[in-house]
Amino acid sequence: GAVVSQHPSRVICKSGTSVKIECRSLDFQATTMFWYRQFPKQSLMLMATSNEGSKATYEQGVEKDKFLINHASLTLSTLTVTSAHPEDSSFYICSARQTGGYGYTFGSGTRLTVV
C-alpha cells in the first residue's frame, strides 16, 4: 500500500534554532501534503496544506514565517520550524492525499522537543 516516510522521528533542539522535517511518498505521487501538530492527549490540528509547486495554504492562527513549508516535488514535502521555542515542542505529522483516490496516508510523525 501507499507509504509516507517521515524523518526524523525524534529531534531535540536548542531554543532559537531551526528544525527541518521531511515527508516522502515512497510509492505514489503526493500532489497534496497536509501538516498537522498534535499536543499530548489532544487532536491533530491542521497547520497547513501544501501543493506541489505552489505556496502552502496555512490555517488561521498558524504563523507562515515560523512554519515554512516546501513542496518542491510530487514525492517530497518539508516543514521547517524556524527559531524554535519550547512551546513549539509537539508531535508533528504529515499526511499525503493520494491523487484520484479516497485515502490519506500518514507519516510516522516527528517528536520535536525544544530545550
Add this chain to the structure above:
Amino acid sequence: GENVEQHPSTLSVQEGDSAVIKCTYSDSASNYFPWYKQELGKRPQLIIDIRSNVGEKKDQRIAVTLNKTAKHFSLHITETQPEDSAVYFCAAIDRGSTLGRLYFGRGTQLTVWP
C-alpha cells in the same frame, strides 16, 4: 471551515461489551468520513470509512453509520478486546473541495478492561 465534534472524550468498557463513539459535522458539503485509531506516539491508522452515499458500513467487529440529514456519524465496536484500547478520531472532508483538507474530531480515549 469544517467543525467536527466528537463524544465522549473518554470511554471505558468491559471486554466483550460494545463501544459507541459519536461525531457531528457542520459542513453539509462533507462527503467522506474516515475513522482513525491512534496508539500512543504512533501515526493514525484508518480503521473504517464511509462515503455520503452510504448509510452504514460494517467490517467484522467495526461498523459506522451516517445520518446526512442530522450531520452525524457514529463508530460502533462490538465484542471489544483489550487491544482495541487506543484513541479514536473521526474526521470529515469535502472530497470535491480544491484543497481536500481533513478535519479531525477531538478524539476518544477508549479503554477496554479485561
